Amino acid sequence: MIKTDILIIGAGPTGLFTVFEAGLLKLKCHLIDALPQTGGQCSEIYPKKPIYDIPAFPEILAGTLVDNLMEQIKPFEAGYTLGERAETLDKQEDGSFIVTTNKGTQHQAPVVVIAGGLGSFEPRKPLIPNIIDFEDKGVNYFIKDPEVYRDKKVVIAGGGDSALDWAIFLADVASEVSLVHRRNEFRGALDSVEKASELAKLGKIKLFTEAEVIGIAGDGNVEAVTIKHNDAEKGETILPVDNFIPLFGLSPKLGPIGDWGLEIEKNAIKVNNAKDYQTNIPGVFAIGDVNTYEGKLKLILSGFHEAAVMCQFAYQIINPGKRYVMKYTTVGGVEGFDGSKKVAKKEVVQSIS
């Protein structure tokens, strides 16, 4: 049995930053994640994409953000159960919880924090009968490393931000980029739509609108796709390609968490955002993309804020009756469980007389 103060389900940016905020309060954390690595969506879906709305980082790659968070939480020596999905939550007589994973690992803590983001990652797949035979053999539902597509012929399908952004990005990496979308209008940000049209005019992206990929052919790996045009006169186009990347989004699936008796609304967990981000089960909090409340913004910075607030209340559950006075890190420093200590040097005030 792994015992800790705060058990965090989900090691995305929100779960990772919770370790830091809890560490400032001298609370130990353990993280469970179904994925084999930390970082959630940032590591799994878009590690090489720049993010522009992390305060004080005008631009940072999603993968670098995760590396930095891992560095920031290192002194707090969190425990990790990676590659295992949290399956069950059982309340004990002493008020603590036992969370068991699909591999039978048991964890016990007085506080459970669900930072499960979108839940288990399930990409929406196109209805092409043999697509499964080509998965990871030219068919990918996420782009982890764009270098994989250097000098390759790539066809991307989809009409949202991901499809547009990657088509634009890969136009400078791949030898040929085709973008296939069922409609004439794209759902992405206006500047991305404009940029993609501009690149199409320059011949850097081949645009196939009112069309869809209906077939994949290849001897082992993808060698060609069949594109069917809505206009019957155009019929079908067979396009020789090395890679087919359908980017139709992720279908959010809460997975086993949905059966824990939590109040769920639109696939997300309802929380008390006026106070502490606690769920309808006292002692169980939900923060980051996984929660919902009026005005919720599914952004990394929202998860960071929610983690800071939630930890103050977790402290009171773990240390009943004990008062904690919040200190700025510039004043209190950062004292890790590993013996490390960072403190601001005393200011030397020189007076001129």
Ligand SMILES: Cc1cc2nc3c(=O)[nH]c(=O)nc-3n(C[C@H](O)[C@H](O)[C@H](O)COP(=O)(O)OP(=O)(O)OC[C@H]3O[C@@H](n4cnc5c(N)ncnc54)[C@H](O)[C@@H]3O)c2cc1C
């Ligand atoms: C392409 C793209 C671009 C984006 N760009 C931006 C941007 O520019 N700025 C911004 O602020 N946000 C952006 N986002 C959104 C941002 O990534 C999310 O808001 C953020 O990842 C949420 O963090 P999280 O830790 O709450 O959840 P996640 O990152 O989703 O992590 C949740 C983790 O929980 C795990 N998990 C779920 N259920 C279980 C279970 N039962 N057992 C074990 N583990 C479980 C999952 O495996 C996952 O690793 C973008 C998202 C995408 C997809």
